[in-house]
Amino acid sequence: MSDTYILSLDQGTTSTRAIIFDHDGHIVGIAQRPIKQIYPQPGWVEHDPIEIWESVREVMDEVFISASIKPSQIAAIGITNQRETAVVWDKTTGQPIYNAVVWQSRQTTEVCDKLKQGGHEAIIRERTGLRIDPYFSGTKVAWILDHVDGARSRAEKGELLFGTIDTWLIWNLSGRLVHVTDYSNASRTLLYNIFECSWDKDLLEILDIPASLLPKVSSSSEVYGYTDPAFFNGIAVPIAGAAGDQQAALFGQQCFEPGMAKNTYGTGCFMLMNTGETAVRSNHGLLTTIAWGIDGNIEYALEGSVFVAGSAIQWLRDGLELIESAAETDAYASGLDSTEGVYVVPAFVGLGTPYWDSDVRGAVFGLTRGTGKAHLIRATLESIAYQTKDVALVMEEDSGIPISKLRVDGGAVGNEFLMQFQCDMLGVSVERPTVQETTALGAAYLAGLAVGYWKDRTALVGQAKVDKRFEPMISEQKRKQLHEGWIKAVNAAAAFK
Numbered sequence: 001m002s003d004t005y006i007l008s009l010d011q012g013t014t015s016t017r018a019i020i021f022d023h024d025g026h027i028v029g030i031a032q033r034p035i036k037q038i039y040p041q042p043g044w045v046e047h048d049p050i051e052i053w054e055s056v057r058e059v060m061d062e063v064f065i066s067a068s069i070k071p072s073q074i075a076a077i078g079i080t081n082q083r084e085t086a087v088v089w090d091k092t093t094g095q096p097i098y099n100a101v102v103w104q105s106r107q108t109t110e111v112c113d114k115l116k117q118g119g120h121e122a123i124i125r126e127r128t129g130l131r132i133d134p135y136f137s138g139t140k141v142a143w144i145l146d147h148v149d150g151a152r153s154r155a156e157k158g159e160l161l162f163g164t165i166d167t168w169l170i171w172n173l174s175g176r177l178v179h180v181t182d183y184s185n186a187s188r189t190l191l192y193n194i195f196e197c198s199w200d201k202d203l204l205e206i207l208d209i210p211a212s213l214l215p216k217v218s219s220s221s222e223v224y225g226y227t228d229p230a231f232f233n234g235i236a237v238p239i240a241g242a243a244g245d246q247q248a249a250l251f252g253q254q255c256f257e258p259g260m261a262k263n264t265y266g267t268g269c270f271m272l273m274n275t276g277e278t279a280v281r282s283n284h285g286l287l288t289t290i291a292w293g294i295d296g297n298i299e300y301a302l303e304g305s306v307f308v309a310g311s312a313i314q315w316l317r318d319g320l321e322l323i324e325s326a327a328e329t330d331a332y333a334s335g336l337d338s339t340e341g342v343y344v345v346p347a348f349v350g351l352g353t354p355y356w357d358s359d360v361r362g363a364v365f366g367l368t369r370g371t372g373k374a375h376l377i378r379a380t381l382e383s384i385a386y387q388t389k390d391v392a393l394v395m396e397e398d399s400g401i402p403i404s405k406l407r408v409d410g411g412a413v414g415n416e417f418l419m420q421f422q423c424d425m426l427g428v429s430v431e432r433p434t435v436q437e438t439t440a441l442g443a444a445y446l447a448g449l450a451v452g453y454w455k456d457r458t459a460l461v462g463q464a465k466v467d468k469r470f471e472p473m474i475s476e477q478k479r480k481q482l483h484e485g486w487i488k489a490v491n492a493a494a495a496f497k
């Protein structure tokens with residue numbers, strides 16, 4: 001085992017990463033490429049699927065140089081991906097018929113309104129564990145079929161394929177042979193019955209999506225196929241694991257037992273709690289979703305989805321041009337004692353859990369003549385922690401399990417101010433792992449387990465190491481007072497429509 005490794009491909013919203021892990025779960029090489037964000041209209045977000053695939057090719061080439069190893073030393077590849085983002089392509093030419101419609105995009109609001117008017121909310125919640133919102137893939141596929149000339153008839157003739165990004169990548173990596181997704185990604189489409197574990201005929205009919213478009217749904221940890229030898233100097237490497245990035249992070253954080261939870265701070269923020277073999281239904285806007293399916297056993301999770309987290313920091317950088325890098329926000333925020341009553345509600349694409357309001361937009365409250373750049377920066381960072389607090393409150397209520405400790409990961413967890421403020425807001429320990437690429441690690445674990453690189457989950461336990469544990473430093477009264485201000489701000493933003 002000492003000279004073999006697992007390659008993980010993490011295709012996220014803002015970048016594509018290839019990371020090589022060794023048998024101890026250590027990173028031995030990493031390569032990263034940014035992904036262009038396309039905003040054709042306000043509220044719409046798209047990606048170029050060809051650019052995504054090319055970025056994967058590039059990082060795969062680079063990572064071997066970074067790690068100084070050869071493709072023949074890769075025991076398996078694991079795939080993890082931004083979820084819900086939908087691609088439809090021609091199965092003969094391999095060309096997408098439209099851009100990838102990204103999870104954040106609101107362009108299917110009208111399709112969703114029609115579904116709601118048609119009274120379909122109950123059946124969708126009942127069978128998918130999700131809700132009617134432009135976030136999920138189903139309405140994006142329907143939208144593409146309705147907006148691209150001739151797409152629907154081509155779909156009916158069986159000429160087109162649909163996939164989330166995992167599917168798109170596996171299809172390309174396998175030399176266009178394997179059209180597959182895993183349970184966790186299927187559970188985000190709005191088309192998959194997470195209780196019966198099958199594509200749902202009624203939902204396909206409601207959204208008018210031909211079944212011929214759909215990939216086969218497989219285990220999150222099994223050999224789906226092999227890479228086209230053209231990509232790795234004639235070597236065919238097993239593609240052996242796949243999971244949506246948030247579920248992969250849950251696995252990478254080793255949240256294997258019911259009640260264990262993690263929060264990932266990337267473009268958005270996603271808190272998932274493992275609920276084991278029980279699919280817990282939510283009364284407060286959490287999603288019931290598949291964590292992973294392995295060897296025929298499905299494990300579920302409760303999820304709170306926050307649409308804007310790190311992307312609010314990108315707005316400070318690229319929109320307002322207040323900072324040059326995301327990392328600078330730490331010093332600005334720590335240099336103040338408080339925001340002096342300023343609240344930023346970064347509802348740029350509406351609000352997810354627990355509000356689920358597509359129409360609300362961003363707002364800033366509490367400005368005075370004394371408000372400066374640092375106050376806005378700090379209030380934006382704090383908004384990430386407040387949104388997470390809102391999710392944690394409903395998660396505890398719906399699961400009946402107190403969150404006694406939160407494991408964190410994702411691009412923004414290097415921000416010490418944010419982590420401490422998060423901890424203060426939750427009033428429980430926040431644990432940041434040594435390997436913060438837990439999403440990629442989770443995909444590597446899933447792939448490695450499938451090929452016997454690791455024997456079973458117990459072989460992974462010793463690998464989870466804590467880099468830093470944050471402990472709460474403010475009083476309950478202060479916590480309550482700050483959070484009440486946030487709730488007022490959210491309600492005021494929601495009233496302004």
Ligand SMILES: Nc1ncnc2c1ncn2[C@@H]1O[C@H](COP(=O)(O)OP(=O)(O)O)[C@@H](O)[C@H]1O
Pocket residue numbers: 012013014015265266267268309310311312313314326327328329330410411412413414415
């Ligand atoms: N030090 C930091 N403080 C706050 N936010 C940060 C910091 N570093 C990165 N980010 C934010 O984290 C996000 C990138 O994290 P990543 O996990 O790579 O995201 P994704 O998988 O969604 O592409 C960006 O939105 C960026 O603004």
Ligand SMILES: O=P(O)(O)OC[C@H](O)CO
Pocket residue numbers: 011012013014081082083084103244245246266267268
């Ligand atoms: O790309 P990320 O890490 O922001 O994750 C996006 C989520 O999977 C969307 O559901």
